[in-house]
Amino acid sequence: MSSLFTLSILQSALELGCIYALVALALFISFSILNIADLSTDGCFTLGCAVGAMVTLSGHPYLALFAAMGAGVCSGFVTAFLQTRMGVPSILAGIIVNTGLYTVNIAVMGFSSNVNLFASDTIFSLAKEKLPYGWYEDWYKLLIALVIVLVIGVLLSLFLGTRLGLSIRATGDNEHMVRASSINPLFMITVGLCVANALTALSGAILGQYQKSCDINLGTGMVTIALASLIIGETLVGKGSMFRKITGVILGSCLYRFIVALALRMNVPAEALKLVSAVIVAIAISFPYLKDKYSFYKLRKNNRNLFRKEGGANVSH
Amino acid sequence: MLVIDSVSKTFNPGTVNEKKALDKVSLTLEDGDFATIVGSNGAGKSTLFNAITGNFYVDEGRIVLGGEDITYCKEHVRSRVIGHLFQDPLKGTAPHMTIEENMALAYLRASTRRHAYFSRISAKEKAKFREQLALLDMGLEDRMKQPVGLLSGGQRQALTLLMATMVTPRILLLDEHTAALDPATADKVLALTERIIAERHITCLMVTHNMHQALSLGNRTLMMDGGHIVFHVSGEERKKLTIDDLLEQFKIRAGKQLDNDRILLSK
Numbered sequence: 001m002s003s004l005f006t007l008s009i010l011q012s013a014l015e016l017g018c019i020y021a022l023v024a025l026a027l028f029i030s031f032s033i034l035n036i037a038d039l040s041t042d043g044c045f046t047l048g049c050a051v052g053a054m055v056t057l058s059g060h061p062y063l064a065l066f067a068a069m070g071a072g073v074c075s076g077f078v079t080a081f082l083q084t085r086m087g088v089p090s091i092l093a094g095i096i097v098n099t100g101l102y103t104v105n106i107a108v109m110g111f112s113s114n115v116n117l118f119a120s121d122t123i124f125s126l127a128k129e130k131l132p133y134g135w136y137e138d139w140y141k142l143l144i145a146l147v148i149v150l151v152i153g154v155l156l157s158l159f160l161g162t163r164l165g166l167s168i169r170a171t172g173d174n175e176h177m178v179r180a181s182s183i184n185p186l187f188m189i190t191v192g193l194c195v196a197n198a199l200t201a202l203s204g205a206i207l208g209q210y211q212k213s214c215d216i217n218l219g220t221g222m223v224t225i226a227l228a229s230l231i232i233g234e235t236l237v238g239k240g241s242m243f244r245k246i247t248g249v250i251l252g253s254c255l256y257r258f259i260v261a262l263a264l265r266m267n268v269p270a271e272a273l274k275l276v277s278a279v280i281v282a283i284a285i286s287f288p289y290l291k292d293k294y295s296f297y298k299l300r301k302n303n304r305n306l307f308r309k310e311g312g313a314n315v316s317h
Numbered sequence: 318m319l320v321i322d323s324v325s326k327t328f329n330p331g332t333v334n335e336k337k338a339l340d341k342v343s344l345t346l347e348d349g350d351f352a353t354i355v356g357s358n359g360a361g362k363s364t365l366f367n368a369i370t371g372n373f374y375v376d377e378g379r380i381v382l383g384g385e386d387i388t389y390c391k392e393h394v395r396s397r398v399i400g401h402l403f404q405d406p407l408k409g410t411a412p413h414m415t416i417e418e419n420m421a422l423a424y425l426r427a428s429t430r431r432h433a434y435f436s437r438i439s440a441k442e443k444a445k446f447r448e449q450l451a452l453l454d455m456g457l458e459d460r461m462k463q464p465v466g467l468l469s470g471g472q473r474q475a476l477t478l479l480m481a482t483m484v485t486p487r488i489l490l491l492d493e494h495t496a497a498l499d500p501a502t503a504d505k506v507l508a509l510t511e512r513i514i515a516e517r518h519i520t521c522l523m524v525t526h527n528m529h530q531a532l533s534l535g536n537r538t539l540m541m542d543g544g545h546i547v548f549h550v551s552g553e554e555r556k557k558l559t560i561d562d563l564l565e566q567f568k569i570r571a572g573k574q575l576d577n578d579r580i581l582l583s584k
Contacts, residue, residue, distance in 0.1 A: 158437075161437050161438075162434065162435045162436060162437055163421065163422075163425055163433055163434055163435070163436055163437075164434040164435060166414070166418050166421055166422055167422065167425070169411070169413075169414055169418075170411045170414060170419075170422050173411035173412060173413050173414060174407075174408070174410065174411040174412065176403065176408040176409070177408065177409055177410055177411055177422075178393075178411075179370075179372075179392050179393060179396065180370070180396050180399075180401045180403075180409070180481075181396060181422055181423055181425070181426070181480070182393055182394070182396045182397040182425060182426050183393060183422065183425065184391075184393040185393070239464075
C-alpha cells in the first residue's frame with residue numbers, strides 16, 4: 001500500500017491541481033456565483049493553451065499568459081453577448097461558442113492539431129534557471145504553479161469584495177433585487193463571464209507550458225473535471241467567506257488530481273481515464289445529496305428504535 | 318412628482334390569452350403624496366407598478382417622474398430613483414450575501430457612477446449602515462456579517478425597506494409588502510414604513526388588501542378594476558369614509574362586488 005503514496009505522485013498531483021484550480025475558479029464565478037452553466041469552458045481552455053503556445057513558441061512565455069487571458073476575455077464576451085443581447089439561452093450560448101472555438105483553435109495553431117514547445121523557453125524553464133540551487137530544486141514547478149494560483153485566488157477574493165464584485169454576486173443570487181436596485185444584470189453577466197473565461201484560458205496556457213505541448217483535444221471534458229473540483233471543494237470547506245470558498249476550490253482541485261493519480265497507480269489503463277474521471281465526478285457531485293439522505297435514514301431508524309423501546313404506547317392517550 | 322398619462326398595456330395581443338391589463342390609466346401624485354390602492358384580483362395594481370418600474374414598456378401613454386420622461390427608460394436606470402418592495406420578502410435581498418453587502422449594493426445608487434466600481438465598503442459606510450440598522454430595533458446591527466438568508470421574513474422585509482429608502486427615492490412603491498408577514502411583524506414593518514415615509518417626506522404608492530389600511534394610511538385612496546382607476550378619494554371626503562362606504566362605492570363604480578380573495582375588512 002505504501003507504494004501507492006509516493007512523493008512524486010503527491011508532487012505532480014499538486015502541480016496539476018494548482019494549474020487546473022484556475023478552471024475550477026472560473027466555474028466558481030460562472031456556475032456558483034452567476035448561476036450560469038458555461039459550456040464554452042472546454043473550448044476556451046484549448047484556446048488559452050493554443051494562444052499561449054503560439055506566443056511561447058515565438059519566444060515570449062510571460063506575454064503568452066496575458067495573451068491567453070485576453071483571448072479568454074474575448075471568448076467570454078462572445079458567450080455573454082449571445083445570451084444577454086441576442087436572447088440565446090445560456091447553455092446553448094456556451095455550446096455554440098464551444099463549437100466555433102474548435103475551428104478558431106485549429107486556426108490559431110496554424111491549422112495543425114498539435115504544437116510542441118520542446119525547444120522553447122517556458123515560465124518553468126526560465127524560473128529553473130533563475131532560482132538558486134537548493135532543496136526545492138525538484139519542486140520549482142509546484143512553486144510557480146502555487147504562486148500563480150495563490151495570487152489569482154487573493155486577487156479574485158479582493159475583486160469579489162468590490163462594488164463590481166458585489167453586483168456580480170447579487171446578479172446570480174437574486175435577480176429581482178438586482179433589477180430593483182439600479183444594477184444592470186446584463187452588464188454584470190458579461191463582466192463575470194469575461195473574468196471567468198480569462199482564468200480558464202490562463203489555466204490552459206500554463207498547462208501548455210507545463211507539458212510543453214498543446215493538442216486540439218486538450219480541453220475535452222474540462223467542464224466536468226472543473227465542476228468536480230468545485231463541488232469537492234464546496235463539500236470540503238462548506239459555507240463561509242469568499243476567501244474560504246476560494247481556498248476550498250483550490251484544495252478541491254488538488255484533491256481531485258490526487259484521486260485521479262491514485263486511480264492511475266492502481267493500474268487503470270490510460271484509455272479508461274475519462275471513464276474514471278466521469279465516475280469520480282458523479283460521486284463527488286452526488287456525495288452531498290447522499291450524505292443528507294443517509295442522515296435522514298439514520299434519524300428515522302433511531303426514532304423508530306426509540307419508539308419501540310418505549311413500547312409505542314405513548315401515542316394512545 | 319409622478320405623472321401617469323393615459324397609459325395602456327395589453328398582454329399577449331392577438332392571441333386567445335389577450336388581456337388588457339391597463340386601459341388608459343391616468344394618475345398624478347404630488348410630492349409627498351401617499352396613496353393606497355385597493356382593487357379586485359387582476360385589476361391591474363401590480364401591472365401599474367411594473368409599468369412604473371420598467372419591468373415592461375407600456376403600449377401607449379407617458380410616465381413622467383420628477384419632470385423626467387421615463388416611459389422608455391431602462392429598468393436598471395430608472396430604479397436609481399424608484400424604491401420597490403415586493404410582497405414576497407425573499408425578493409428584495411440577496412440571501413447568500415451578508416447584511417452589510419446587501420446594504421452596500423443598495424447604497425450604490427448614491428455613488429457617483431463609474432469610478433466607484435473597484436472601491437470596497439469603507440469603515441465610514443459600515444458605521445453608517447450600522448447606525449441605520451439600529452433604528453430598526455431588531456438587533457440586526459450586531460449581525461452585519463451574517464448572510465441575509467438566515468433572517469426571518471419580517472427582518473428581511475424591514476431590511477429591504479431600509480435599502481429601498483437608503484437614498485431617498487423619488488417614489489416608493491409598496492406592493493402588499495406586509496401581506497406575507499405574521500400580524501405582529503406586519504404591524505412593526507408597517508409602523509416603520511409610516512415613520513420613514515413621514516420623516517423623509519417620500520412620495521409613495523401602496524397596494525393593500527386591508528380595507529382599514531386603505532383608508533387610514535396616507536392621504537389618498539384609489540380603487541382599481543379591469544385596468545381602470547374606478548374610484549379616487551382624498552382630503553375631507555376621505556376622512557369621513559368608512560369601509561362600508563368604500564365597498565359601496567366600488568359596487569357602484571365597477572358594477573360588481575369587490576372580489577379579492579384575500580381582502581381584509583376589519584382591522
